[in-house]
Amino acid sequence: MSEPIIELRNITKTFGTGPTAFQALRGVDMTIARGDFVAVMGPSGSGKSTTMNILGCLDVPSTGEFLFKGVHVEKLERDERAMLRRRYLGFVFQGFNLLNRTNALENVELPLLYRGEGRAERHAIAMEALDKVGLKDWWDHTPAELSGGQQQRVAIARAIATHPDVLLADEPTGNLDTARSIEIMELLTRLNRESNITVLMVTHEPDMAAFARTIVHFRDGLVERIESPERELA
Amino acid sequence: MFGTTLVLALREIRRHLLRSFLTTLGIVIGVAAVVTMVTLGNGATAAVTEQISSLGSNILNVNAGQGFGRGGGGPPPQPFKLADVDAVRTQIAGVKSVAPQASASTTAIYEGQNWQTTINGTTNDYLVNQQWGLAQGREFSSAEEQAGKSMCIIGNTVRSNLFPTGEALGRRIRLGNVSCDVIGVLARRGTAGFGQDQDDTVLMPIKTVMRRFAGNQNVRTIQISVDTAYDSAAVQESLKALLRERRGIRPGADDDFNIFDTAQIAETLSSSTRVMTSLLAAVAAVSLVVGGIGIMNIMLVSVTERTREIGIRLAIGAVQREVLMQFLVEAVALSCLGGIIGLVLALVATIALTPVMGVPFTFDPQINIVAFAFSALIGVVFGYFPARRAASLNPIDALRHE
Numbered sequence: 001m002s003e004p005i006i007e008l009r010n011i012t013k014t015f016g017t018g019p020t021a022f023q024a025l026r027g028v029d030m031t032i033a034r035g036d037f038v039a040v041m042g043p044s045g046s047g048k049s050t051t052m053n054i055l056g057c058l059d060v061p062s063t064g065e066f067l068f069k070g071v072h073v074e075k076l077e078r079d080e081r082a083m084l085r086r087r088y089l090g091f092v093f094q095g096f097n098l099l100n101r102t103n104a105l106e107n108v109e110l111p112l113l114y115r116g117e118g119r120a121e122r123h124a125i126a127m128e129a130l131d132k133v134g135l136k137d138w139w140d141h142t143p144a145e146l147s148g149g150q151q152q153r154v155a156i157a158r159a160i161a162t163h164p165d166v167l168l169a170d171e172p173t174g175n176l177d178t179a180r181s182i183e184i185m186e187l188l189t190r191l192n193r194e195s196n197i198t199v200l201m202v203t204h205e206p207d208m209a210a211f212a213r214t215i216v217h218f219r220d221g222l223v224e225r226i227e228s229p230e231r232e233l234a
Numbered sequence: 235m236f237g238t239t240l241v242l243a244l245r246e247i248r249r250h251l252l253r254s255f256l257t258t259l260g261i262v263i264g265v266a267a268v269v270t271m272v273t274l275g276n277g278a279t280a281a282v283t284e285q286i287s288s289l290g291s292n293i294l295n296v297n298a299g300q301g302f303g304r305g306g307g308g309p310p311p312q313p314f315k316l317a318d319v320d321a322v323r324t325q326i327a328g329v330k331s332v333a334p335q336a337s338a339s340t341t342a343i344y345e346g347q348n349w350q351t352t353i354n355g356t357t358n359d360y361l362v363n364q365q366w367g368l369a370q371g372r373e374f375s376s377a378e379e380q381a382g383k384s385m386c387i388i389g390n391t392v393r394s395n396l397f398p399t400g401e402a403l404g405r406r407i408r409l410g411n412v413s414c415d416v417i418g419v420l421a422r423r424g425t426a427g428f429g430q431d432q433d434d435t436v437l438m439p440i441k442t443v444m445r446r447f448a449g450n451q452n453v454r455t456i457q458i459s460v461d462t463a464y465d466s467a468a469v470q471e472s473l474k475a476l477l478r479e480r481r482g483i484r485p486g487a488d489d490d491f492n493i494f495d496t497a498q499i500a501e502t503l504s505s506s507t508r509v510m511t512s513l514l515a516a517v518a519a520v521s522l523v524v525g526g527i528g529i530m531n532i533m534l535v536s537v538t539e540r541t542r543e544i545g546i547r548l549a550i551g552a553v554q555r556e557v558l559m560q561f562l563v564e565a566v567a568l569s570c571l572g573g574i575i576g577l578v579l580a581l582v583a584t585i586a587l588t589p590v591m592g593v594p595f596t597f598d599p600q601i602n603i604v605a606f607a608f609s610a611l612i613g614v615v616f617g618y619f620p621a622r623r624a625a626s627l628n629p630i631d632a633l634r635h636e
Contacts, residue, residue: 058629079553084551087551089551091549097546097549097633099546110550111550111551114551
């Protein structure tokens with residue numbers, strides 16, 4: 001097992017204050033190794049989305065420590081967390097979240113834009129990412145002209161264009177049929193293996209979770225159990 | 235980064251072309267209104283100044299009698315004499331030239347043609363005062379002025395009526411029952427500010443007019459051109475003192491003459507048109523501000539509409555300043571585009587309106603720059619609030635927004 005890239009130590013998260021306060025996380029401890037493929041499962045309200053938001057540096061825990069590559073994320077300002085996302089994280093969402101009326105290439109170029117890459121550089125990197133997801137020939141199509149599976153692959157290309165350390169996928173197959181879902185999962189598995197990207201994925205479906213190396217089950221704001229179905233060489 | 239932001243903003247504006255146009259219409263109208271008002275106002279001011287200066291620049295006209303207000307009773311004021319003119323010429327500092335005037339109405343006749351006109355008895359100094367040159371011929375010689383010779387310099391209107399085809403110079407015309415040689419033709423001047431034809435005149439030596447037409451030695455008006463190096467008000471003061479003394483007016487008594495200062499009239503008239511211009515521009519400026527509110531309104535709608543897009547941008551690592559800039563640049567680009575369209579519209583409007591209003595067309599770069607800068611400023615001011623709102627969105631909520 002390689003070194004941990006993410007460590008959660010006794011994380012709690014409370015929404016609201018006073019009598020209406022709701023404690024979504026009640027002391028989560030979790031360590032994720034670099035290069036792992038983690039599926040996060042659990043019923044609605046179990047705290048898995050909240051955990052993913054914290055792992056994605058989009059939200060901060062109420063108490064506890066979150067170390068990302070040894071950095072205490074819970075102490076960072078909003079813009080500092082944005083810089084972390086920009087450099088090390090890629091996001092894939094259930095609803096794809098591509099910009100409408102903007103072609104595939106421009107969508108993939110978006111994170112590179114914020115990195116300040118030049119026009120030619122941006123173009124080359126984005127095309128390379130589209131090639132990786134097998135959509136090189138579709139670069140000038142807008143989301144409306146692409147199928148759901150293709151849209152999700154564009155979203156994945158956008159997420160990996162910056163060569164992130166961690167890819168966070170929030171129900172990436174939630175809006176897709178089984179055949180497309182399996183394509184996406186195979187793509188994620190390949191990226192995990194070949195590009196050594198750590199993948200964190202929330203899913204409802206055990207079939208999809210089966211692609212992961214580690215499955216974390218959440219229940220009532222706590223980690224219920226962790227299984228490693230194919231920890232062949234552990 | 236800024237260039238990219240600008241490209242993105244322009245792309246966004248192009249995507250919603252109609253909406254962008256309607257949004258910026260307020261700015262378009264505001265800028266067009268301000269620039270048109272000010273340009274036309276400046277034109278009107280220039281026209282007024284031009285008309286007044288056609289009366290002669292820096293000219294004081296001294297008339298016997300007390301102006302317009304005090305008609306009626308009392309003996310008629312004693313008229314000026316040529317001696318008064320000489321006194322003014324020799325005793326007042328700052329006087330460049332002094333021309334006496336005496337006039338008479340008459341009919342000018344040459345062969346079959348006749349023309350009703352006004353004889354202006356004066357000296358060559360009148361031409362100096364008026365900065366009026368000759369188209370043909372020569373001025374009076376001093377001997378002719380002194381002797382009161384029967385010679386005349388005719389205006390262009392008189393020339394064209396008496397000599398529709400032929401040469402005027404050297405011909406002998408008849409004014410009433412006086413024969414008179416044409417020694418010069420005045421340069422064409424056109425219509426003065428108050429509609430009278432300046433070219434409809436015949437100049438003769440004042441002594442000729444006094445003897446042959448008026449039958450007295452009265453000088454109706456003393457026209458004085460003030461040297462621009464001197465203060466016109468000070469010259470007026472010493473002029474007043476001299477004339478009071480010569481006319482024996484006791485201290486405390488009112489003047490029995492009046493001094494009409496063309497520079498002052500020009501100043502008064504042009505300052506009043508300037509005030510009108512500022513008022514109109516101020517009203518127009520209000521519409522600019524209203525246009526700004528329109529931009530704020532649409533930018534707020536746009537932020538709400540694009541909440542999810544903002545969420546995506548924040549998630550992939552945009553910092554707040556970048557989102558703020560994106561929306562701010564968009565608002566400013568929108569208002570600047572409106573400003574440019576407004577300037578073009580104003581240019582078209584002023585070119586179309588100036589001939590209708592009889593005002594000269596003047597392109598004033600200053601007001602164009604100011605109006606454009608103001609439209610950009612409005613973009614910044616009214617774009618800031620929506621942009622601020624976009625930048626402070628919570629990325630999680632924004633992503634979840636439907």
